[in-house]
Amino acid sequence: MTSLVIQTAFLGDVVLTTPLLETLAGRHGPVDVVTTPAAAPLLETHPAVRRVISFDKKGRGRGLGGLFRLARTLRAERYEWAYLPHRSLRTALAAWLARVPRRVGFADGWRWLYTDVRPRPKTGHEVDRLLVLAGPALTGGAMTLTTTAEDRAATEAFLGAHGVEAPFVALAPGSIWGSKRWPYYRELGQRLAGRVGIVVVGGPEDAGLGEEVVRAVEGGGGRWRAVNGCGKLTLRQSAEAIRRAAVLVTNDSAPLHFAQAVGTPTVAIFGSTVPAFGFGPRGPRDQVVELDGLPCRPCSAHGPPSCPLGHHRCMRSLTLEDVLHAIEETGALRRRD
């Protein structure tokens, strides 16, 4: 019996769902997953996944026609169970139209389309909240990502071609939500390049930020090299680059979850959002940098595109020294001077 999971949210949400996939796979074997074309490569190599069904909800899968096509595809598979972690009407309708007999979703979703409704915990880490779909009292799952030998070789070749050797620090300066971007990654890269190499990770949309960091490092005359992997490394190659890094410095965005999945110490910088939302790092060496006591913080669940008050104090007040101190606290750069 193959179960179905539909998770078409953001990349980070897909990584956060991997413990649920593993739990379900442990019961009845690898699961099938509907996800976005962007996230599909992350799951294609995952041992808990039998098949990835790529659904382009913003392209070919748009509208009612796309929904019915997806439902037809799913109906042909005769799944017995569908797990629906994403609070999305389209997702709930797809499972219902596909006539999957058992459809498990959260109470704050589309409960009239589910057969099994689970309460969504209000607190705790998102990984544990999602695990509630598989049953009560399941916590502590660890996110996982799997790379191939080709991914590892390509990452090594990319770093080698740009003269970046271990030890290096990975920086992830991007976020689709502008208010979640810490504005001093250039200065951080410059300071760190006196001690270690720098690899900037992110998607094609972060390429400009990555170039700024690389230019700052080159202009700063540091001993070590920097390379911009944004949009040049694939998702799995980016995960591999993060795995090889001594530490990742990131905003509250997808690379944070990548680092958790590959076991790399993480410095997570939080601005308009807070770790209590359930998306913070939780490794023993991980560090959070945030500004306590700012009355406007947090200002939205995802973080607005820009600061509604104009000053962006939640991020601008977090200094280079704060982040450097957090990096030291991870212990990742000890004995590297």
Ligand code: SF4
């Ligand atoms: S309103 Fe406050 S928390 Fe929100 S972005 Fe601005 S400074 Fe940050």
